Amino acid sequence: MRVETSELAQADFDFVRALVKQHSSISLDDSKGYLISSRLLPVARGEGFESVAKLIAHLRSRAHTRVHTQVLEAVATTETSFFRDFHPYEALRDQVIPDLLRKRRETTRMLNIWCGACSSGQEPYSVAMVLRQVVPDIDTWTIQLLASDFSGAMIERARDGIFKQLEVNRGLPAHLLVRNFDQHGASWWIKEEVKRMVTFFQLNLDREWTCIPQVDLLFLRNVLIYFDVETRRRILRKVRRHLRPDGFLIMGGAETTLSLDDSFKRVQFGRAAFYQTGEGSGA
Amino acid sequence: MTKKALVIDDSRAMRTILSGILGELGYEVEGAEDGGQALLILNSGGPFDLALVDWNMPQMTGYDFVCEVREEPRFADLRLVMVTTENEISRMSEALEAGADEYIMKPFNKEMLLEKLMLLGIEADRD
Numbered sequence: 001m002r003v004e005t006s007e008l009a010q011a012d013f014d015f016v017r018a019l020v021k022q023h024s025s026i027s028l029d030d031s032k033g034y035l036i037s038s039r040l041l042p043v044a045r046g047e048g049f050e051s052v053a054k055l056i057a058h059l060r061s062r063a064h065t066r067v068h069t070q071v072l073e074a075v076a077t078t079e080t081s082f083f084r085d086f087h088p089y090e091a092l093r094d095q096v097i098p099d100l101l102r103k104r105r106e107t108t109r110m111l112n113i114w115c116g117a118c119s120s121g122q123e124p125y126s127v128a129m130v131l132r133q134v135v136p137d138i139d140t141w142t143i144q145l146l147a148s149d150f151s152g153a154m155i156e157r158a159r160d161g162i163f164k165q166l167e168v169n170r171g172l173p174a175h176l177l178v179r180n181f182d183q184h185g186a187s188w189w190i191k192e193e194v195k196r197m198v199t200f201f202q203l204n205l206d207r208e209w210t211c212i213p214q215v216d217l218l219f220l221r222n223v224l225i226y227f228d229v230e231t232r233r234r235i236l237r238k239v240r241r242h243l244r245p246d247g248f249l250i251m252g253g254a255e256t257t258l259s260l261d262d263s264f265k266r267v268q269f270g271r272a273a274f275y276q277t278g279e280g281s282g283a
Numbered sequence: 284m285t286k287k288a289l290v291i292d293d294s295r296a297m298r299t300i301l302s303g304i305l306g307e308l309g310y311e312v313e314g315a316e317d318g319g320q321a322l323l324i325l326n327s328g329g330p331f332d333l334a335l336v337d338w339n340m341p342q343m344t345g346y347d348f349v350c351e352v353r354e355e356p357r358f359a360d361l362r363l364v365m366v367t368t369e370n371e372i373s374r375m376s377e378a379l380e381a382g383a384d385e386y387i388m389k390p391f392n393k394e395m396l397l398e399k400l401m402l403l404g405i406e407a408d409r410d
């Protein structure tokens with residue numbers, strides 16, 4: 001069946017925009033009309049609607065259904081990669097994690113790490129691979145590596161831990177690929193022992209953060225950019241409560257807390273910058 | 284000082300693509316059609332900072348080239364990146380053990396190459 005791809009009517013766009021804002025907190029400005037219709041096209045096709053407009057008419061006529069969820073998940077940008085931007089991971093490997101290990105070695109021997117928008121899992125798995133590299137006595141530590149995302153579909157993919165050649169060819173050092181994956185034809189499966197290190201669950205960052213402990217490292221990379229300023233501030237206030245005073249918030253390459261929340265201070269590690277709330281000893 | 288790279292691939296088209304990307308990054312690039320020719324270039328010119336190495340080539344393969352280069356202490360600073368259709372994990376391990384620094388599976392794109400160079404700390408200073 002051919003599905004027509006014409007522009008969305010303003011009323012349809014407004015409906016989707018409100019739905020998305022309400023459920024995933026993502027703000028869509030007027031320029032996103034084309035993006036929305038192209039992302040909803042596969043959903044319309046998959047569900048047997050002859051156009052995106054028909055799909056939206058269906059959404060309007062019902063309370064929340066599985067199709068609504070699919071639409072919400074399709075609208076979110078989920079682009080990610082292993083060791084994205086590399087420099088933050090270099091800083092974690094060479095400075096930040098060794099420092100944390102030194103501080104916690106004689107006390108709790110515990111590390112809590114949370115990736116709050118983990119998409120298909122490349123980010124937490126990169127962290128797990130770094131931990132395996134730099135924590136020699138890893139079995140004697142309690143390391144909690146949490147990873148969540150708004151999208152159930154992404155969490156499912158992340159839990160599977162199966163990646164395409166295209167995905168492992170990007171940004172992932174070859175020696176870590178060889179050490180941490182098994183190859184099955186054209187797909188690459190993260191090894192069981194790495195997978196076991198990560199606990200995946202679904203969470204909307206703009207809802208209650210239940211079951212989230214105080215963390216040493218909090219990754220909120222390339223996600224706040226999709227929210228309006230008020231939502232970003234609201235989330236950063238929660239970060240303040242969940243980040244240990246000597247822990248770090250790690251954002252995307254082009255993101256910053258500056259102008260949003262002045263209780264964070266920026267700490268530079270080589271070519272990466274992280275954020276800290278309290279009295280931490282810094283770099 | 285301008286950085287120098289050697290692109291080793293028996294396909295002229297591939298050499299052109301890779302040289303183009305490295306040229307944009309500011310490298311001065313030379314090409315070789317197989318490992319033997321590449322060794323001659325390394326021995327006569329130089330010093331080179333980076334070599335992109337295909338696996339399957341007539342005469343001397345990329346794998347043999349890597350082994351030869353790693354025998355020579357004076358080439359210790361040369362970064363070796365395999366760029367190949369050999370997509371088996373066992374091949375990748377062999378190449379890394381022989382002394383390759385990175386490994387890119389074909390097909391690849393420019394972004395992937397740049398990311399791998401960033402891992403080696405030898406990407407050009409882009410903003």
Ligand SMILES: C[S@@+](CC[C@H](N)C(=O)[O-])C[C@H]1O[C@@H](n2cnc3c(N)ncnc32)[C@H](O)[C@@H]1O
Pocket residue numbers: 024025026076077078079080081084116117118119120123148149150151154203204205206220221222223226252
């Ligand atoms: C561009 S990806 C970034 C992935 C990864 N952090 C990285 O930097 O590579 C953005 C992710 O944020 C998720 N997301 C969007 N809105 C969210 C929300 N309200 N709560 C939690 N996750 C959300 C999306 O599902 C998507 O997987």
